[in-house]
Amino acid sequence: MIDCPLCDSKNIEGEDFCQQCGQPLSDTHLANPPTAVERSLIRDRIESLNPAEPITVRPDAPVAEVLKLLVERKIGCVLVLDPEGELVGVFTERDAIAKLAGKLDELGSHPVSEFMTPAPQTLEIDAKVAFAVRQMDQGGYRHVPLVDENARPVGIISVRDILQYFTDKMRQ
Secondary structure (H helix, E strand, O other): OOEEOOOOEEEEEOOOOOOOOOEEEEOOHHHHHHHHHHHHHOEEEEEHOOOOOOOEOOOOHHHHHHHHHHHOOOEEEEEOOOOOOOOEEEEEHHHHHOOOOOOOOOOOOOOOHHHHEEEEOEEEEEOOOOHHHHHHHHHHHOOEEEEOOOOOOOEEEEHHHHHHHHHHHHHH
């Protein structure tokens, strides 16, 4: 059996990808990471970042109210949940800039669902920090919603959390 370097799942010898998280297993023969920071990345779980509790809105919330919420809370992202509590999208400061671009007067009453990023990529809170870094890098994401085993939102991490993690690890 081979342990996945990201999620610690047991995989049958010879598998190309982890059956749990999809991580390639082709590099499991490589030497252990040479630095303490790199070792921490593959050991530590996202929950060690103390993720923020997500701020949520409904899809029909007026985008002007959502922008006000972002400013008041000094956050860069809200999760959009349907009435049953399912994650259907994420609305970020990047969405506001790219999709509203000075048209707030005419678009402010429109629902946030028109401007959100639908079906965002998520991670479970017990995923490894390295997996979060990889997902953010590959997707160009600044925020990643965290979900429980039932895919219900339980937190959110941002690139700022990752930078703080690196800073803390380098100081140790």
